Amino acid sequence: KEATPLNFIEHIIEEDLRTGYKKDQLRFRFPPEPNGYLHIGHASSICLNFGLGLKYNAPVNLRFDDTNPAKEEQEFVDAIKRDIHWLGFEWSEERYASDYFQQLYDWAVQMVNDGKAYVDSQTSEHIAEQKGTPNTPGKPSPYRDRPIEENLELLEKMKNGETKEGEHVLRAKINMESPNMLMRDPVMYRTVNRAHHRTGTDWKIFPMYDWTHGESDYIEQVSHSFCTLEFLPHRELYDWFLDQVVDQEKLRPKQREFARRNLSHTVVSKRKLAELVANGVVNGWDDPRMPTISGLRRRGYTPESIKNFAESIGVGKRENLIDVSHLEFNIREDLNKKVPRIMVVLDPVKLIIDNYPEGKTEMLDAENNPEDDNAGFRKLPFSRELLIEREDFLEEANRKFFRLTIGKEVRLKNAYIIKGESVVKDADGNITEIHCTYDPDSKSGSGSEASLRKVKGTLHWVSAAHAVPVEVRLYDRLFTEASPDTIKDRDFMEFVNPESLTIVTGYSEPSITCAKAEDKFQFQRLGYFVVDKDTSAEKIIFNRTVPLRDSWAK
Ligand code: ATP
Numbered sequence: 363k364e365a366t367p368l369n370f371i372e373h374i375i376e377e378d379l380r381t382g383y384k385k386d387q388l389r390f391r392f393p394p395e396p397n398g399y400l401h402i403g404h405a406s407s408i409c410l411n412f413g414l415g416l417k418y419n420a421p422v423n424l425r426f427d428d429t430n431p432a433k434e435e436q437e438f439v440d441a442i443k444r445d446i447h448w449l450g451f452e453w454s455e456e457r458y459a460s461d462y463f464q465q466l467y468d469w470a471v472q473m474v475n476d477g478k479a480y481v482d483s484q485t486s487e488h489i490a491e492q493k494g495t496p497n498t499p500g501k502p503s504p505y506r507d508r509p510i511e512e513n514l515e516l517l518e519k520m521k522n523g524e525t526k527e528g529e530h531v532l533r534a535k536i537n538m539e540s541p542n543m544l545m546r547d548p549v550m551y552r553t554v555n556r557a558h559h560r561t562g563t564d565w566k567i568f569p570m571y572d573w574t575h576g577e578s579d580y581i582e583q584v585s586h587s588f589c590t591l592e593f594l595p596h597r598e599l600y601d602w603f604l605d606q607v608v609d610q611e612k613l614r615p616k617q618r619e620f621a622r623r624n625l626s627h628t629v630v631s632k633r634k635l636a637e638l639v640a641n642g643v644v645n646g647w648d649d650p651r652m653p654t655i656s657g658l659r660r661r662g663y664t665p666e667s668i669k670n671f672a673e674s675i676g677v678g679k680r681e682n683l684i685d686v687s688h689l690e691f692n693i694r695e696d697l698n699k700k701v702p703r704i705m706v707v708l709d710p711v712k713l714i715i716d717n718y719p720e721g722k723t724e725m726l727d728a729e730n731n732p733e734d735d736n737a738g739f740r741k742l743p744f745s746r747e748l749l750i751e752r753e754d755f756l757e758e759a760n761r762k763f764f765r766l767t768i769g770k771e772v773r774l775k776n777a778y779i780i781k782g783e784s785v786v787k788d789a790d791g792n793i794t795e796i797h798c799t800y801d802p803d804s805k806s807g808s809g810s811e812a813s814l815r816k817v818k819g820t821l822h823w824v825s826a827a828h829a830v831p832v833e834v835r836l837y838d839r840l841f842t843e844a845s846p847d848t849i850k851d852r853d854f855m856e857f858v859n860p861e862s863l864t865i866v867t868g869y870s871e872p873s874i875t876c877a878k879a880e881d882k883f884q885f886q887r888l889g890y891f892v893v894d895k896d897t898s899a900e901k902i903i904f905n906r907t908v909p910l911r912d913s914w915a916k
């Protein structure tokens with residue numbers, strides 16, 4: 363196998379290995395905030411971090427960045443773990459930033475003692491105002507030189523919940539004139555009067571992201587902390603906070619950045635996805651229209667298709683929008699090799715074979731998967747009255763129409779060659795029956811001369827008397843715009859596609875009756891479909907994963 367060239371993240375690691383890091387010092391982490399379900403963007407970060415772990419045989423921690431009790435829930439923790447496992451990755455240790463609340467607090471107290479942090483008692487609006495602009499220096503807070511003793515006392519009170527929410531914050535004392543706005547005395551702690559999903563009411567102060575992340579990396583001795591590009595300006599602060607606590611004997615983590623991955627015709631932000639759920643635009647986080655891992659799973663995506671997708675787009679230094687057709691390509695590739703074919707008619711019209719004996723049922727052999735020699739054959743009932751797709755018939759058609767017309771021949775898949783003869787219509791002129799004749803010598807696979815005859819079209823069909831009605835949920839893009847959340851002065855919710863879901867009754871060949879949730883099929887000539895979890899003994903429900911061809915391509 364050809365060696366794939368290193369990406370820039372791997373170059374950073376290789377360089378570090380050349381200049382002093384030992385291989386067994388490498389350690390990575392994936393750090394989700396449990397404030398929603400993982401989405402396809404997270405899949406990129408998961409594949410990156412866990413992929414590095416596999417490549418360098420290094421541990422990868424799953425660390426929940428759980429510092430905001432107002433937004434985080436156990437449900438999200440559970441879902442995140444389930445999704446990472448489903449993708450096929452194993453973490454070394456399950457960690458929580460909240461495990462480090464005491465250590466972080468002790469370090470903060472030490473910083474106050476060292477004159478490196480102070481309690482500010484202004485409103486957040488005031489603090490923001492004094493920060494200035496990148497081109498003008500900020501103004502120091504009137505509390506900046508508060509005596510150490512007073513700071514310690516107030517911090518203790520904040521911690522014990524003896525102050526009001528928002529009354530005080532703890533700020534690092536860095537530089538109010540720094541060209542990097544994040545260095546202008548950033549907030550380290552705020553008080554939140556709410557139970558946390560793990561620490562309950564033990565803590566009333568909660569550390570901010572910047573104060574938490576690098577220190578957590580340090581505690582876990584993570585060597586490389588990879589995050590998305592918007593954190594580039596945070597790196598200086600990450601390093602400053604580490605300077606306050608790092609012991610020379612220990613490994614000092616480094617933050618490096620890669621580009622966020624965006625997918626077209628959707629939104630990849632937990633906050634925005636939460637809005638879709640809260641407003642009932644979709645039916646929950648795992649709605650098959652959602653770009654969440656659990657939504658994609660329910661839609662019929664496989665872990666391999668998602669990992670192949672992440673690998674094919676790779677890691678980059680510049681943000682870009684990946685067209686969703688790229689993701690769809692990967693699932694078609696994967697399912698084509700793996701899943702059995704069946705015949706299902708979604709918009710039926712009756713086809714009657716006038717010269718086929720009435721009351722006769724014949725069991726035909728149908729190949730399950732031409733791409734897989736081990737997939738075998740199944741039995742398929744054939745009879746005088748069949749159902750075919752309404753759009754597969756035209757009374758009169760031009761020469762490019764390779765489906766059924768009056769006077770022309772087509773093959774019925776796995777069955778016989780038929781010829782269109784006549785139609786029956788209702789009072790409104792709608793076709794209710796198509797009549798045809800069949801060539802009894804043309805049976806597929808019989809080897810007869812007639813069976814080898816070339817005809818232009820092949821249609822899928824089901825035997826009307828044997829067909830099983832199934833519910834089929836046809837999904838389209840969730841948004842009508844490629845990048846709905848970047849359109850000036852408009853809210854992404856305005857671009858929700860009102861036709862993202864169409865529900866129809868389909869008629870399946872009877873082999874389907876034992877299908878269970880998550881079973882996947884190719885409905886011949888139509889696309890890939892998966893059995894939905896809502897399926898019951900009374901009703902089989904399918905989700906369309908993706909049509910066979912990209913209908914948007916032209
Ligand atoms: P969101 O805005 O959806 O909440 P986030 O970055 O705040 O995203 P986290 O839970 O903090 O979500 O993300 C965990 C990790 O996944 C982080 O390292 C983050 O940078 C990475 N990540 C999140 N979204 C993407 C994306 N679209 N592409 C690549 N990596 C991502």
Ligand code: MG
Nearest residue numbers: 393394395427
């Ligand atoms: Mg985050």
Ligand code: MG
Nearest residue numbers: 395397632633
């Ligand atoms: Mg977020």
